Amino acid sequence: MINWSEIETVLLDMDGTLLDLRFDNHFWQRVVPDYFANKEGISFDEAIKQLEPLFKAQEGLLNWYCLDYWSEALGIDIVKLKVETQEHIKELPHTRDFLGAIKASGKRCVLVTNAHAESLNLKMQKTGLVEFFDAIVSAHDFGYPKEQQSFWHAFHQLEQFDKSKTVMVDDSLSVLKAADTFGIQYIVAITKPDSAEPPRIVHDYLAVESLGAIQPK
Template sequence: MFIDWNQIDTVLLDMDGTLLDRHFDDHFWLEHVPKRYAAQNGIPLPEAKEVLYAQFRSQERTLNWTDLDYWSERLGLDIPLLKLEVEHLIAVHPGVVEFLLFLRQSGKSVWLVTNAHGKTLSLKMRKTRLGPYFTGIVSAHEIGLPKEENAFWGKLREKVPYDPARTLLGEDSETNLGTAERYGIRFLVYVSRFSSTVHPTPSTRFPSINHFTELIPHPDDRRIVIPE
């Protein structure tokens, strides 16, 4: 698949797993929260994981999934405070800063578009200092819909003036790429190396990359090849 950067005005980028290593989030929700929940409720860690994993699954593909206030109330834990305990695990994927610099130097409109809650965004932007690279940042909580909903991408245009035919979306979620595809976003890229702790597996549906440096063309070639 060839991409001619002259055909792209806007780049939409997901955060967790796409720009940032998802190891932080996986460790936090699958290990750290159960550990604190088990201690608070006086139950064994395996039992805490069984209880919490079921609750997490019940809210997949909804805004509650990433709503820190929702989980604080439901679990009886201060979730934002617990995130601070493991914030040292927050990390930017290799090649991300170089890619963001390329986009800004190329005059593209670059938007961070994420399902993440505002409190998570604040923590991660403070930790990574990526904020200044973006034209703007939009949370799905502002839109009122998660990216898993087809209608999300239309409502996003109320905040981001983009032309789907001249837009590239980078995501580590095939589901979200699918809803964007149905809306008509033309250039779709799957980030297969979403976590430093897993072996990357390319998508069978979308062009895939491991690192964003793969999308930076050589100076003498404005077109690039995305591995299928």
């Protein structure tokens, strides 16, 4: 587990780490295809068939997380649609207690997300979690997603954290591998980012269902 006495900086992902990924999964797998189907006058299944290759082509790229990109590509006001469905935005179990414990410990806590600014702002307003962070950073600020080393080099120039005394928590294994490659000492994977799905099996890193399992005492 984590020796919290050695930690100076805590880097936390947002969706699937702090917030329930159930909202985003439902939004992109049901809400967007349904809206697209109605707009195009096609069936839901046909909409899925047309959207899947578009989504697949952008996986791991910054466009994957860019609401402006998808609004233009699909002819849908994605931000408006997110605002209309925001009541489904929820925190994962133990999120607030964990953040409170980190804040009380005096360690630097930074939200590090691939989320687009519009989505980030909406979720921070909805949850009120903004108060717990010393800094909030979106990959869109740098032009590289967290999956790429270019992001970590640019981010490190900004934050200047000691990699040997830093913990990174995320639900994305590709992001965690990038953080590991960059040299961050403590890597933690969230195995239950979506409350509606069973926990995933993760072998490569310290893996926990929720932040409660690693909360400093």
